[in-house]
Amino acid sequence: MGLIMENNDFNIRPLPEIPGQEDDSFLGAEGPVPAGFNERFVAYVVDALPFVLAASSTFKVAVTAGLLTYTTGNEWLWKFLWIGLYIVYETILSSGGRATLGKYLLNIRVKASDGGDLPLRKAFIRAAAYFLSSATFNLGYLMALWTKDKRALHDFVAGSRVVSIRERSDWGNGIVLAFSWGIMIILAGTWLNNTVLKVTPAEKKQVVAAHRTIAKLATLEEIYMKREGHYTNDLRKLADLTGNVNAVRSELFETLAPDTLIISSNGRRFQITAKARNWRKTDVRIQSRVDAPEPPLIQ
Helix, strand or coil: CCCCCCCCCCCCCCCCCCCCCCCCCCEECCEECECCHHHHHHHHHHHHHHHHHHHHHHHHHHHHCCCCCCCHHHHHHHHHHHHHHHHHHHHHHCCCCCCCHHHHHCCEEEEECCCCECCHHHHHHHHHHHHHHHHCCCHHHHHHHCCHHHCCHHHHHHCEEEEECCCCCHHHHHHHHHHHHHHHHHHHHHHHHHCCCCCCHHHHHHHHHHHHHHHHHHHHHHHHHHHHCCCCCCHHHHHHCCCCHHHHHHHHHHHECCCCCEEEECCCCEEEEEEECCCCCCEEEEECCCCCCCCCCCC
């Protein structure tokens, strides 16, 4: 007995969606797509920035209101208080399938490495391990650029991963990329300004010493003017007034960068400029406070 199929044309249609069971997960070929570094960074800034600003502003308010005395110790205690609140925030909202504000806006979620929701205990470990990622000169965060599943150091510590739950348009990815790199440039500039470009106490001493040296030369100019009736741009004449030219030469060598001292004078006014003997060659400048008298007219 055989079975005869008279019509082999089948139209396979997808089943209609069941109301109330919308799936907002964004799945790749091997499961949820790992969240990229840029979107994770933007989410981190959105979450952390309010705590940083609140820590600074509330401490000032507390000091102004007399609730706290301004000391370095009190300032650090206040920062630790807000750090603790941030850890609590990250712990609660990164566990159990929930999302922090930043991750909610960027459509990313923290999951356990096996794909399930992250337990509260591991979420706490992950939040605390943020500071481990920071302590490694931020290399812990940058690990998300090259590791499998784009996991950062705190993800490896806590056994977590961050995934995207919804595909973003090219326009949206461009905005996230521009915002991310813009913030990183601002943060890098701030760090450079507060570290590499910041004048150290040792440099301040060098700049002060350089300014003190040209101030002495300005005093010699005033003495010379009282004697001669005019200012001079001749360093030797100024040094002769001290009676110890070698001491003047030695001080100039110790405090001023070589070949940077310039004494300008038209007889009635003077200006002395130089560069301090620090690595950035800071400019120092001083000028006459009182004009020399005009020379008498020849009859």
